[in-house]
Amino acid sequence: MSEDVESFRRRARAWIRANLDPAPQGEAGIGRARSDERELARVARAREIQRALFDAGLAGICFPVEYGGQGLSLEHLGAFNQEVAGYDCAADLQIPTFTPCAAVILEFGTEEQKRAHLPAILRGEEMWMQFLSEPSGGSDVAGALTTAVRDGDEWVLNGSKIWTTGAWWADWGLCLARTNWDAPKHRGLTVFMLRIHQPGVEVHRIEMLNGNREFCQEFITDVRIPDSDRVGDIDQGWTVGTRWMFHERTAMGGGSPYVVRPAGSGSAGLVGSGDSLWPLVVAEGRSQDPTALDLVGEAHTLALVGSALTPRIGASMRSGALNDQASALARLYSGTRSVRYATIAYELSGQSGLAWDPEAGDPDPGVGYLMRQAACIGGGTTEMARNVISERVLGMPRETSHDRDTPFRDVPRGPAAG
Amino acid sequence: MSEDVESFRRRARAWIRANLDPAPQGEAGIGRARSDERELARVARAREIQRALFDAGLAGICFPVEYGGQGLSLEHLGAFNQEVAGYDCAADLQIPTFTPCAAVILEFGTEEQKRAHLPAILRGEEMWMQFLSEPSGGSDVAGALTTAVRDGDEWVLNGSKIWTTGAWWADWGLCLARTNWDAPKHRGLTVFMLRIHQPGVEVHRIEMLNGNREFCQEFITDVRIPDSDRVGDIDQGWTVGTRWMFHERTAMGGGSPYVVRPAGSGSAGLVGSGDSLWPLVVAEGRSQDPTALDLVGEAHTLALVGSALTPRIGASMRSGALNDQASALARLYSGTRSVRYATIAYELSGQSGLAWDPEAGDPDPGVGYLMRQAACIGGGTTEMARNVISERVLGMPRETSHDRDTPFRDVPRGPAAG
């Protein structure tokens, strides 16, 4: 007999008010350089918060009780999300650990794997990353070249993964690797659990053009993994991968049962509204300039539309009016909107966006403009979203691919495959 | 010993000033409905002008003397173009008669065909149209379904052509037809000369959404054509067609030796500049509104850029810096610019673009907006231009086509082929 939503809400509210700090200001994302010390402190605090939630019986609200979760419903999660709004529950660090990683383990892991990792995750002891993209791959994640070769009860991994957020401080990686080069692309993959900090895994931190170093590339050399750390069947990794990416999309769309999402946050909120531009307009003395007002109104329109679009798509998917690929509509919208917002902010900032006093002004408009396309690249490019919408939502023909029925070793990879 | 440019210029100038009227105001193109009477009067006047030019030794400046032309150089034509600026020489009606039609006859016609038609064309007696596009075809002109079947010394034509400007008053059509359904698409075509007004050719006038009826569709039923009216070799019509379209592109780009083009006219001129929008701004009382000024400045920028771009591309093609497919760059530019101009004009017109007094105001902005895409469709779509630029200018891979090496009768045509 599970706790009813209202009493859960009261319990959560009391605990949150007694134990959590107010949420830090400022948008998450590919911000400017944050010092390593600050980043590590943030991770440590996230682990503490998670442990405290666990001890209070508030961690993993929709995870099964047998793996340390609360076994409650989406309504309970919704109540928690409302109560935790405005508080720091380290929600941004729940992705990708809780979903897609823990969600995939829950769905495909063995009983041993689930008992070994899910409670540890819910206690904040294990933080997971996605070892998915590869330098050769771009949008084609199923084209993984990282190879796992069976050797008795072990697998030997070699290859490279990239765009892994925070691999330098995280604990485990969920890793997609090729186990069969003679099968077609999607039929020769297998998923493994990989301890990040071990000999043979070299973590290189990528410096973005704005100085941010949260993304990593890993070089994997002769790393041995026990077969018991394999997730799902051999060569059936794309079955896992398809759900993996479903969980990722769902998280980005804001409808995942596995992560806390304080109400009003994320793409459903009014991040990037006209309100956030107004101080810039005032600073530039343009509050009476109709062309500046036009840009503010445009940004504000796009923010309001975005905040109406995401829940609508979610409701349509739940009602079956749209299939679950329709989250690509929200992804496409948010990418193009962010690009426009960055452009408007740079335009409104005038010459103060071009150059700034390092000890005074806020360099965001200029540097934000340089990073503008990140919003249309990270988490799946807008081009992939357009492919998905046209093919999976509208039912238009699939792109010709030269890799569907060919043994993977014969698929053209080109000189830039690296 | 040909006439030198300067004495030709003086002779042309004297004749032009004595014989031609001032050029009519207003842009050519898919304008609003012009009455049939006015259209026919315009055609009759064009024939008169052409006859007078012929009699004065000024017709067909770059056409060979033996076919009634002057056998002079591009420099002579350039001088004429400068002198005729501001006068009505019916230049807009020289296309497609003089090029691509006469140009194709000059290049591929038999001696008899040239002697029969070119002098008649230069005298204004024959006006020609392109029987090229088909209802099924869209951008794929080589996919013609109109069929010519050999019967002794004759051919029997059946099929339909579309987007033929002025077929209802013109005399002859240059007609691309399929003569071999067992060969691949490009290798089963033949070109014919078709007298338009004869039994079996039914000319239907297409009404555009703005009431314009200059375009026609022709239904061709069992029309017999003597083999002597065939242009080029049997089944080699695409050899003719390639040059045909080259001549068409060249004419649109403004570099054809076969047509008069008064200096400052056409896409090289400042059609659609900010100047042409200013009266609208004043009428709407927005001459002090920065957002209106911004739009005027944008339109003006695009006009100035266009007038710089066309001659640059021409010069680059002549110098070999760009190949002759590069005219697609100018075509793409002018299409997208026109679309933006129509949009700006409608925005500036406010509610007077939405509804107008039929006996007073000028309905151009509203109706022009409805017709806006015509600029990106007519004369080859901007999509085709982008294909040409990417494949023929940048050398990117060709689109997969399912019709290149297949007998044409087996090429998929789909339910909308009509």
Next chain:
Amino acid sequence: MQPGLSADQQFFQETTRKFLDARCSPADLRALAADPAGYRPGWWRQGAELGWTTPLVPEAAGGGSISGAGLADLSLAAFEFGRHAAPGPLIPANVAAFSLGRSASSGGGALAAWLERLLSGAATASWLRADPPGTDLGGASLTAGAGPGGGLVIDGQAPVAEAGADADVFLVTARAGSGMVHAVVDASAAGLHRRRLEGVDLTRRWARVELDAVAVPGDQVLPAPADAGFEASSTSDASGDLAERQLCIALCLQQAESVGAMQAAFDMTLEWTANRYSFGRPLSSYQEIKHRMADMRMWLEASYAITVAAIDALDAGRPDASELASAAKAYVGHFGPELVQDCVQIHGGIGVTFDHDLHLFLRRVTAGVPAYGSPAQHRRRLAGMVAERVAS
């Protein structure tokens, strides 16, 4: 149109759809292009029987909605209007009915009589709208002064009034000093002159209307909101400002119409890309076309989303209704025409011919751009709202 409709709402939408399917085929519309009114006699009365005039009027005043959320219900009809490019003064008729419905019970016989005729479809209304002082949304120049017996004298000109040439009655929203007044003016009133205009839509009609010292009797002036004894409806007055409510209703209905027209053009074009072959392949197999359709599908979904958000906010009397209504206009007014123009482009030359159906929808979304404030004017209004909120 919208997930989560009740069975009654679906039935209402389907009834309207079937009615329009039967009476508003593209061929019908082409035939109506030359009709002065843009529709046949009896058309509007039939529509009224289907419920096109009542949803914004309280039951006590003779109206009534299906779900209690009157604008949400009515927008289902507006959506079908757009999807069929249907004729008829849907927006001004409902703005007038809404305005009279909140006043008629206390406003006396003349208003109640007009309301009854509007609800039954026996009469049609046009709406002449001035902008409240200090705002600029393309409103007409209409000013009212005091007349004898609590009446008004109205002067001014509405250059582009929807359905103005054939309306039996005008709802006039005019400036009076620093505020606004609302009155009903008979089309036959002395000093009222109107001239039929041509316009971009095939069946929608506009007129220029001039008011030269038109005297309005006191019983045709709407009482100020504070005096109104109307029952609270689902569309209760959050702002207390009738002019603002009228504008938001018009904007919501207009955007719902545009979304319907966008949907029709989109569906037609998606089908075309599947059936039309070029170079031996369907158009739908070309990635450029696919990506364009994907963008359009996204614009369409976003247009639905912001329109419904504005409608729901207005029905709920939420304070952000005005902001959402302006955002809906700014978004749909921009992306609606762009979407349909992309549909034209994908169709090629056939898409700009009179015989093709596409221009019916292009015309409808194009007509929606400048009316009730242009997208640019609404962007500026939004910036003003932002400035006010941030400053406070």
Next chain:
Amino acid sequence: MQPGLSADQQFFQETTRKFLDARCSPADLRALAADPAGYRPGWWRQGAELGWTTPLVPEAAGGGSISGAGLADLSLAAFEFGRHAAPGPLIPANVAAFSLGRSASSGGGALAAWLERLLSGAATASWLRADPPGTDLGGASLTAGAGPGGGLVIDGQAPVAEAGADADVFLVTARAGSGMVHAVVDASAAGLHRRRLEGVDLTRRWARVELDAVAVPGDQVLPAPADAGFEASSTSDASGDLAERQLCIALCLQQAESVGAMQAAFDMTLEWTANRYSFGRPLSSYQEIKHRMADMRMWLEASYAITVAAIDALDAGRPDASELASAAKAYVGHFGPELVQDCVQIHGGIGVTFDHDLHLFLRRVTAGVPAYGSPAQHRRRLAGMVAERVAS
């Protein structure tokens, strides 16, 4: 860059290209990111030997151009600067040299001495620019009053001055009453304060410069154009307005630089699409990518075209030079960054990393947007020109 270059022009361009190839590799630029000046000592003097400082100065004043069309020649170097994202104060140095070159022969010893040092590269200049009264192109607030001995006293602030932190001398274009004056101010002048800024470019540098009652001796004030006894050069003064000429020169050089950077990003991306495979196919085989490259190629050609048109008009002293220069800024300032951002998008994540070269060019075109008047400010200026012409 341009069809129809003479052999000498080609040689000049190639010399600059080879020099920059050897000294401005992307690795060099990354290393210079932390350098206060953005370039190594001696760099600018070497460039001066290649002819980067002389083309806008008459031979009689120590300058000289290859073809007689000085700006056309110089723009070839500017194009290579953009193509390499090269460091150095190319624009302010040449605006200053141009301004002194027309005055030095009559302006006395101080101006001539500065000009000589600028031409040799021994000194670098920054340009502090106020907008002429009645115009708004983002200029600084700088006003000059009369000082003793025909000198000036200048007050004001230039919030973003290119190369301002390391310049030896400032060319100051300030408002004086209803007109403009031009003067040379030593960086060491009393009352001149400057502060180094960070900016979007890796090697280009800006500073905030404040002038607090800076006294300028009379021999550092440029004579009014009417008094100038300078020889007519190919860049003869059509408008008689030095401030306008300075602005047009800066705009043309800036756009030539941006076009160079666009070209570099475009070439890099075209190669990437051929070599990068996705789903077993090169990126270049995807129609969406092809069409985007086609659009970019068109923007690039158009950007070249309008930039060269403005340069030629300015060299020829044609009256439409200002109009073309503003159009060049309005066009290149919009499509330049859009082109390079599209290149980033096609590269994917790698395109926003510090180790990839693409951001070098993104930074350069981004820096070009607000300086010397934003695209929006130039659009408005163009509309003003249109209005004036149509009205007259």
